[in-house]
Amino acid sequence: MQRLLGWISLCLAPLASAATERVVIRLRLEPDITVVVAEGDFEPRSVGSFSVRSYRADSAAVRHGLDTDDYLGGLVCERDGVVEAVTATDVDGDGRAEVVVKIRSAGSGGYLSAVALAVRERVVEVRARVENLDATADVVKALREVARGGRS
Numbered sequence: 001m002q003r004l005l006g007w008i009s010l011c012l013a014p015l016a017s018a019a020t021e022r023v024v025i026r027l028r029l030e031p032d033i034t035v036v037v038a039e040g041d042f043e044p045r046s047v048g049s050f051s052v053r054s055y056r057a058d059s060a061a062v063r064h065g066l067d068t069d070d071y072l073g074g075l076v077c078e079r080d081g082v083v084e085a086v087t088a089t090d091v092d093g094d095g096r097a098e099v100v101v102k103i104r105s106a107g108s109g110g111y112l113s114a115v116a117l118a119v120r121e122r123v124v125e126v127r128a129r130v131e132n133l134d135a136t137a138d139v140v141k142a143l144r145e146v147a148r149g150g151r152s
Helices: 002-019 059-063 139-147
Strands: 024-030 033-039 048-056 071-079 082-089 098-104 112-120 123-133
Touching (some): 033 082, 048 098, 048 123, 098 139, 112 139
Antiparallel strands (some): 024 033
């Protein structure tokens, strides 16, 4: 019986760790810029931080899988929830895409928050942040309102 329980726990261990794996997303922001967004190492999934790191890489480097070897800059932000999605869209109206990180709270309401970050050369900076939005809210629309001088 003890052997059976040991075998079962070995089989289920990868499933348990897969459910708690942190989010790491790679996004091609511009022709020569790759961005990596990652939840913090060794943090609970429901709260902690996420980092946004930018790298320069031309098309030859990308073809060879080397799009994250020339680090430009980054930023670490607080999160209250799980990183649910990362997209690129122009939030502040300057014609250049920002990285939009969408976060869903772990609580029963599933409230949303989001951060829009501009990646410009060696600088990554927050352009807009929204919190405690309804679970079905359009986070990009809310971020645009804040970035373009609407509500805060």
